[in-house]
Amino acid sequence: MSNTDVALQSAGGALAAPVSESVALISVIERAARDPEVNIDKMERLMQMHERILSKQSEVAFAQALSEMQDQLPCIEERGIIKNKAGGKQSTYAKWEDINEALKPVLTRFGFALSFRTATGNGGITVTGILSHRGGHRETTDLTLPADNSGSKNTVQAIASSVSYGKRYTAGALLNLTSHGEDDDGQAAGGTGQQVRVITKVQCDRILAVVNRCSPGVQGKFSADWPEPNTIPVSQYDAILNSLESAAIKHQAALSRQHAESQQQMEVQQ
Numbered sequence: 422m423s424n425t426d427v428a429l430q431s432a433g434g435a436l437a438a439p440v441s442e443s444v445a446l447i448s449v450i451e452r453a454a455r456d457p458e459v460n461i462d463k464m465e466r467l468m469q470m471h472e473r474i475l476s477k478q479s480e481v482a483f484a485q486a487l488s489e490m491q492d493q494l495p496c497i498e499e500r501g502i503i504k505n506k507a508g509g510k511q512s513t514y515a516k517w518e519d520i521n522e523a524l525k526p527v528l529t530r531f532g533f534a535l536s537f538r539t540a541t542g543n544g545g546i547t548v549t550g551i552l553s554h555r556g557g558h559r560e561t562t563d564l565t566l567p568a569d570n571s572g573s574k575n576t577v578q579a580i581a582s583s584v585s586y587g588k589r590y591t592a593g594a595l596l597n598l599t600s601h602g603e604d605d606d607g608q609a610a611g612g613t614g615q616q617v618r619v620i621t622k623v624q625c626d627r628i629l630a631v632v633n634r635c636s637p638g639v640q641g642k643f644s645a646d647w648p649e650p651n652t653i654p655v656s657q658y659d660a661i662l663n664s665l666e667s668a669a670i671k672h673q674a675a676l677s678r679q680h681a682e683s684q685q686q687m688e689v690q691q
Contacts, residue, residue, distance in 0.1 A: 475557070482556035490531040495523045497600040503648050514649045515600040517585045520592060532556070535592060539584055544637055546580060548587025552595045562594045565633055571645035586648065593651075594622065618655045625651045628662055634669040 497520050499513035528535055532555035540547045549563040569582035592598060620628070628650055632643050643665070647653060653661060 479554070479557035483554040483558035483560070486531045486533065486554055486556075490527060490533070491597070493527050493530070494596060494598060495527070497523055497598060499600045503652075512649065512652045514652065515589065515598075517588050520589060520598065524592070524596070535595070537588055537591070539587070541580075545633070546583045546587065548584055548591055550588070550591025550595050560595060562591050564590050564629070566629075567632075567637060567640035567644055569644050569648065570641050571648065582648075583644075590651070619651060620653045620655055620658050622651070624655075624658055624662075625653070628653070628658075628665065631662065631665045631669050634673060635665060636668070636672040636675075639665070639668045639672070 497515040499515045500519060501514040501516045503511045503514065505511040524535065534553045536551045536553065538549040538551065540549075545565045545567055547563055547565045549561055551559055551561050553559040564587050566583045566587055568576070568579040569586070570579050571582075574582060632640055635643070643650075647661075
């Protein structure tokens with residue numbers, strides 16, 4: 422039995438304790454490195470085990486810090502206004518600059534950083550939100566959107582608008598953010614005193630998944646009608662989803678026909 426095997430056995434009790442696992446394993450690796458009889462494969466397995474322990478520890482630290490931070494996250498005031506076709510207020514939303522300003526001090530206090538990646542392709546813009554913790558663990562979520570061509574936006578403004586929405590959506594998904602209306606503290610407009618029930622995150626994700634299968638024209642109209650899909654009232658969910666699914670089926674059928682016709686043309690040319 423080599424010195425490395427003895428070290429592994431002696432460290433067995435320490436490895437059973439979560440707090441000292443990494444320290445014990447480092448000690449084993451150091452002894453193994455000084456052992457002229459060490460097996461390279463065994464060393465690689467030890468290093469892989471150490472990496473798994475560190476990864477698990479950073480994941481636990483992430484979850485603990487996120488749990489402690491939840492009660493400290495602010496409820497964001499909705500100062501953004503979405504107007505209907507008549508020019509009246511349809512709904513409100515929290516602006517990204519307000520979200521970012523309110524979040525930064527809290528994230529820093531608990532060792533978190535929020536960053537984003539953007540990519541374009543297939544006629545859409547994908548925004549990836551990345552929540553990183555100082556312990557090394559990170560969680561990501563992404564959202565693909567068409568360019569927001571509502572109003573009189575130029576190409577650059579349309580992309581910037583979609584990116585801003587993507588940041589708001591992914592940040593909200595990662596941190597479970599809440600917001601409230603500026604004038605009525607989250608109550609329905611019109612002075613009824615009753616809160617409007619909106620769709621859940623699962624329902625919103627389902628709608629967005631169907632939208633991504635629709636034609637660019639339908640995607641653009643949906644973005645114009647619902648710049649903030651998570652504000653869709655529950656009462657309109659079924660009608661909107663059914664309409665979008667019908668449009669998606671038609672678009673996918675048209676794409677299939679185009680593909681078949683293209684294949685036939687290629688066969689004729691050959």
